[in-house]
Amino acid sequence: MDAIDLRLIDLLRDNARSSYAELARQVGLSAPAVHERVGKLEAAGTIRAYRAEVEHEAIGLGVTALIGIVEDSGADTDDVLSALRVMPEIESCYFMAGVESYQLTVRVGTIAELEQLIVRINRTRGVASTRTAIALSTKWENRPQPGLDPTAG
Amino acid sequence: MDAIDLRLIDLLRDNARSSYAELARQVGLSAPAVHERVGKLEAAGTIRAYRAEVEHEAIGLGVTALIGIVEDSGADTDDVLSALRVMPEIESCYFMAGVESYQLTVRVGTIAELEQLIVRINRTRGVASTRTAIALSTKWENRPQPGLDPTAG
DNA sequence: TGAAGCCATGGACGCCATCGACCTGCGCCT
DNA sequence: AGGCGCAGGTCGATGGCGTCCATGGCTTCA
Numbered sequence: 001m002d003a004i005d006l007r008l009i010d011l012l013r014d015n016a017r018s019s020y021a022e023l024a025r026q027v028g029l030s031a032p033a034v035h036e037r038v039g040k041l042e043a044a045g046t047i048r049a050y051r052a053e054v055e056h057e058a059i060g061l062g063v064t065a066l067i068g069i070v071e072d073s074g075a076d077t078d079d080v081l082s083a084l085r086v087m088p089e090i091e092s093c094y095f096m097a098g099v100e101s102y103q104l105t106v107r108v109g110t111i112a113e114l115e116q117l118i119v120r121i122n123r124t125r126g127v128a129s130t131r132t133a134i135a136l137s138t139k140w141e142n143r144p145q146p147g148l149d150p151t152a153g
Numbered sequence: 154m155d156a157i158d159l160r161l162i163d164l165l166r167d168n169a170r171s172s173y174a175e176l177a178r179q180v181g182l183s184a185p186a187v188h189e190r191v192g193k194l195e196a197a198g199t200i201r202a203y204r205a206e207v208e209h210e211a212i213g214l215g216v217t218a219l220i221g222i223v224e225d226s227g228a229d230t231d232d233v234l235s236a237l238r239v240m241p242e243i244e245s246c247y248f249m250a251g252v253e254s255y256q257l258t259v260r261v262g263t264i265a266e267l268e269q270l271i272v273r274i275n276r277t278r279g280v281a282s283t284r285t286a287i288a289l290s291t292k293w294e295n296r297p298q299p300g301l302d303p304t305a306g
Numbered sequence: 307t308g309a310a311g312c313c314a315t316g317g318a319c320g321c322c323a324t325c326g327a328c329c330t331g332c333g334c335c336t
Numbered sequence: 337a338g339g340c341g342c343a344g345g346t347c348g349a350t351g352g353c354g355t356c357c358a359t360g361g362c363t364t365c366a
Binding site: 001006009012013014015016017044045046047048049050051052053054055058059060061064066081084085088089090091092093094095096097098100102103107109133134135136137138139140141142143144145146147148 | 154159162165166167168169170197198199200201202203204205206207208211212213214217219234237238241242243244245246247248249250251253255256260262286287288289290291292293294295296297298299300301
């Protein structure tokens, strides 16, 4: 993981469909060299996936909400987690410091579906309560921030 | 936007680096046809970008936090927003229903940097208060959910 | 100082992106 | 009802790209 690797990561976070030839031009290496570096970054898990970012309204998932979950005292966190994991509406799931153990980002088509999802989560064993906030609009999302060299500074 | 477009979007959300030939095989069309469909989805803004998903720890951004912002009564929301927009640490920004007008996902390298960011946000004109919760671990993030045909059902 | 391993280079080859030409099915207008 | 026009598809060709391989230089360690 050197400066060139970081540069490659930044380029791929900006446009994951760049060709290796294009990446090579940008970092001043040959295409095979870039190919090998990117392959190693993937193998090491540094690059996890390449994803298209989508206008959610267009695919029928126009309602975004954030849900905080308070666990029962003595609840089995792994049980709660595995129950959450099978709900496809949950786009992101963070385990948090604070009263609310989990913070979710969820994506559904309608408010009615959101209501059903909340009910389902509240019924889950180990969940004491939830707190839901609806996003009225998304100003921006997943804006990539240039990486910093962890070995520098 | 038909079933094939939705399928293409799902495939690209799963692997944004799929070749057009591969996509064509999966949806049963020719490569040029797929190329044209994807181009139109991009032009229409349905596909916004292609991004590599990264292990944030590896690029020196291992601290994730969620910040809620309460605005001053009478604050100019556009001013607050443009102040937030220039802070690169803010990965996502939602305008919310509820007491907290904005909900942010932020990414920094250290707790010290998080502290500085919080101070900076609190000093911003129009911001009354903030509430920060730190993510201890990320269970999953940006998990793509298959799109639904908005014209169906 | 010598050896070994890692990595970039450059060439070769097969696949892919992409363009143009043609075809087909559908809607509309006369 | 028939013909025109368009949207969107396949097919074929070509140039560029991905990917593998052998070679050579640099660094590092004994």
